[in-house]
Amino acid sequence: xxxxxxxxxxxxxxxxxxGGTFKCLSSNGFxxxxxxxxxxxxxxxxxxYRYENGQIDWNYSTEGRFxx
Numbered sequence: 001x002x003x004x005x006x007x008x009x010x011x012x013x014x015x016x017x018x019g020g021t022f023k024c025l026s027s028n029g030f031x032x033x034x035x036x037x038x039x040x041x042x043x044x045x046x047x048x049y050r051y052e053n054g055q056i057d058w059n060y061s062t063e064g065r066f067x068x
Contacts, residue, residue, distance in 0.1 A: 003057075006050040008032040017055040035067060042067045 008014065008024040014034075015021055025033040025042070035042040042065055045058035 001051050001053070003049040003051045005030050006048055008048050013037065014056045015054070017051055017057040040066050040068050
Protein backbone atom coordinates (compact mmCIF):
# COMPACT_ATOMS: atom_id res chain seq x y z
CA UNK A 1 0.00 0.00 0.00
CA UNK A 2 1.34 3.42 -0.94
CA UNK A 3 2.18 5.97 1.78
CA UNK A 4 3.61 9.47 1.91
CA UNK A 5 4.93 11.90 4.54
CA UNK A 6 2.30 14.17 6.05
CA UNK A 7 1.90 16.83 8.70
CA UNK A 8 -0.61 15.71 11.36
CA UNK A 9 -3.30 18.25 12.25
CA UNK A 10 -3.60 19.29 15.89
CA UNK A 11 -6.81 17.93 17.40
CA UNK A 12 -7.30 15.31 14.68
CA UNK A 13 -7.79 11.65 15.57
CA UNK A 14 -6.05 9.05 13.41
CA UNK A 15 -6.19 5.28 13.08
CA UNK A 16 -2.74 3.70 13.18
CA UNK A 17 -1.82 1.27 10.40
CA UNK A 18 -0.75 -1.27 13.04
CA GLY A 19 -3.80 -0.73 15.26
CA GLY A 20 -5.01 1.81 17.78
CA THR A 21 -6.46 5.30 17.59
CA PHE A 22 -4.32 8.37 18.28
CA LYS A 23 -5.02 12.05 18.85
CA CYS A 24 -2.54 14.66 17.64
CA LEU A 25 -1.76 17.06 20.50
CA SER A 26 0.86 19.17 18.72
CA SER A 27 2.62 19.10 15.39
CA ASN A 28 5.94 20.41 14.11
CA GLY A 29 6.50 19.57 10.47
CA PHE A 30 6.34 15.80 10.00
CA UNK A 31 6.73 15.14 13.77
CA UNK A 32 3.85 15.17 16.25
CA UNK A 33 2.96 14.58 19.88
CA UNK A 34 0.37 11.80 19.81
CA UNK A 35 -1.75 10.14 22.52
CA UNK A 36 -3.32 6.71 22.32
CA UNK A 37 -7.05 7.29 22.90
CA UNK A 38 -7.54 4.04 24.84
CA UNK A 39 -4.39 3.64 26.95
CA UNK A 40 -3.24 7.26 27.43
CA UNK A 41 0.27 6.44 26.11
CA UNK A 42 1.70 9.74 24.84
CA UNK A 43 4.85 10.15 22.73
CA UNK A 44 6.56 12.08 19.97
CA UNK A 45 6.02 10.39 16.59
CA UNK A 46 8.91 11.14 14.24
CA UNK A 47 8.40 11.36 10.46
CA UNK A 48 4.68 10.65 10.13
CA TYR A 49 3.20 8.91 7.10
CA ARG A 50 -0.33 8.57 5.74
CA TYR A 51 -1.67 5.65 3.70
CA GLU A 52 -4.17 5.73 0.86
CA ASN A 53 -6.88 4.44 3.24
CA GLY A 54 -6.26 7.33 5.70
CA GLN A 55 -4.38 5.28 8.30
CA ILE A 56 -1.07 6.59 9.63
CA ASP A 57 2.25 5.42 11.05
CA TRP A 58 5.68 6.89 11.82
CA ASN A 59 9.35 5.96 11.61
CA TYR A 60 9.97 5.85 15.37
CA SER A 61 8.79 7.39 18.63
CA THR A 62 10.47 8.95 21.67
CA GLU A 63 9.52 10.38 25.08
CA GLY A 64 6.77 7.82 25.69
CA ARG A 65 4.81 7.95 28.95
CA PHE A 66 1.30 7.31 30.27
CA UNK A 67 -0.88 10.41 30.67
CA UNK A 68 -4.40 10.28 32.08
